Amino acid sequence: MNVDALQDALAAEHAAVWTYGLVSAFIDQQAAAVAEGANAHRARRDTTERQLRDAGAQPKPPAPAYLPPTPVNNATTAIAALITVENDACAAWRGVLERTDDTNLRKSALDALTNSAVRATRWRKAAGTTPTAIPLPGTAVG
Amino acid sequence: MIGRTAPSRRAILAAVAIAPLAAAACTTTPPPAPAPDELEEMLRAARADAALATAVGAQETAAARTEHAQRLKAEVDRATPKVPGETTSAQPEPTPTTPANPTREALVTALQTAQKQAADLAIKVPTHRAGLVASVSAGCASLVEALV
Numbered sequence: 001m002n003v004d005a006l007q008d009a010l011a012a013e014h015a016a017v018w019t020y021g022l023v024s025a026f027i028d029q030q031a032a033a034v035a036e037g038a039n040a041h042r043a044r045r046d047t048t049e050r051q052l053r054d055a056g057a058q059p060k061p062p063a064p065a066y067l068p069p070t071p072v073n074n075a076t077t078a079i080a081a082l083i084t085v086e087n088d089a090c091a092a093w094r095g096v097l098e099r100t101d102d103t104n105l106r107k108s109a110l111d112a113l114t115n116s117a118v119r120a121t122r123w124r125k126a127a128g129t130t131p132t133a134i135p136l137p138g139t140a141v142g
Numbered sequence: 143m144i145g146r147t148a149p150s151r152r153a154i155l156a157a158v159a160i161a162p163l164a165a166a167a168c169t170t171t172p173p174p175a176p177a178p179d180e181l182e183e184m185l186r187a188a189r190a191d192a193a194l195a196t197a198v199g200a201q202e203t204a205a206a207r208t209e210h211a212q213r214l215k216a217e218v219d220r221a222t223p224k225v226p227g228e229t230t231s232a233q234p235e236p237t238p239t240t241p242a243n244p245t246r247e248a249l250v251t252a253l254q255t256a257q258k259q260a261a262d263l264a265i266k267v268p269t270h271r272a273g274l275v276a277s278v279s280a281g282c283a284s285l286v287e288a289l290v
Contacts, residue, residue, distance in 0.1 A: 090280065097264065098273040106265040110276050114261075117280035121287040133284035135206035136213065136277040 002099035003057045005092075006048060009112070012092035013045040014062035016085040016116075022068070023078035030126060037082065037119050041089075044112055051105065079127045086120035087137070089113075094138030113138055179221060180263065181271070184278065185214040187256045190238040194252060197244035203253070203285050210278050217274060250289055257282035 020038035027034050049059040068081040093113040097106055117137035125132050188211035195204035260279035267275055 094273045094276060097276045098269050101269065103265050106272065106276075110261060110264050110279065113276055114257075114280040114283045117284045118287045121284040125288065131202045131206070132288035133202065133206060133281065135209045135281050136274075137280040137284060138273070138277050 001055060001102050001105055002096070003052065003055060005096045005099040006052055006055070006105075007057070007060050009089070009092040009096050009109070010045065010048045010052065010059055012085070012089040013041055013048055015066045016041040016089055017045055018062065018066050019068065019081050019085045022072060023081055026072060026075050026078035029075070033122060033126075034082075037086075040115060040119070044115075047108065051108070076127065079123050083120055083123045083127065083129070086116045086123065087134070089116040090120065090134075090138035091140065176223065179218045180267065181214050181218050181275070184256070184260055184263065184275070185211055185218060186238070187252070187259060188214060188278070191249070191252050191256060193238045194244055194249050198246055198249050200246065200249060200289065203249065203289065206281060206285055210281060213274060214278070217271065246289065250286055253282045253286045253289075257286070 017038065020034060020041060024031070024034050024038070052059040068077075069084050070077050070080060072078050072081050090113050093109045093116065096109040097113065100106060100109070117134065120137065121133045124134075188207050192204050192207040192211060195201075195207060257279050260275050260282065264272055264276040264279055
């Protein structure tokens with residue numbers, strides 16, 4: 001397995017946890033969906049840290065803060081930030097899949113990729129973005 | 143006359159020596175056709191879903207599944223050894239038949255099946271294919287989320 005790819009995935013999960021915390025103040029309408037996403041990313045972050053320790057690596061700590069692509073100041077920009085972190089997570093987990101033959105790690109990475117892709121779709125639906133579903137989540141051009 | 147009309151002793155010996163080899167070469171069966179690519183099933187499913195989605199009027203799903211089919215076809219073609227003198231373009235693209243009574247429910251079920259099919263493969267295929275297969279699986283899950 002590739003420790004660097006897994007560290008990248010962990011970094012994406014740290015960013016997602018931080019961003020879900022940031023946007024919660026701006027999204028009242030889908031508070032349940034925000035809470036669900038935040039919990040999912042926290043759980044994934046913990047799992048990833050454990051996988052890294054099991055491989056004898058030191059999990060990288062989160063950054064003090066993250067910069068969303070556009071400043072978050074209302075529901076629209078908050079959802080845009082969520083779509084970005086979910087897509088980043090998709091790309092990072094696809095990177096793990098492409099760099100390991102470990103069946104369990106592949107299963108776990110596929111699960112993370114799929115769940116992030118589905119959440120990205122949900123947020124794109126809420127924002128009215130088309131197409132609603134990205135055909136190949138985790139692909140650089142997707 | 144310098145040239146000889148009768149075959150030389152050396153030529154006859156050589157001919158006798160290679161005769162069994164020539165006979166063996168003529169009687170061996172051609173090598174068996176290579177096993178079908180493990181992505182063929184996914185490719186068939188992607189094409190069938192695209193046809194079904196078009197019939198239902200789900201344009202976004204049709205476009206996405208068509209893209210899946212194109213990416214999978216490209217990977218299958220890349221990995222398939224080329225036989226000299228045989229052109230792959232000679233084979234027409236198979237056109238999947240759409241079910242008689244297409245429904246959105248049938249499309250959702252087909253996409254869920256495709257997601258599972260790709261997920262099972264994603265943990266087995268070589269690393270250079272794992273990313274594509276996993277993205278197709280996640281893409282099918284996203285399409286289901288978009289439809290329901």
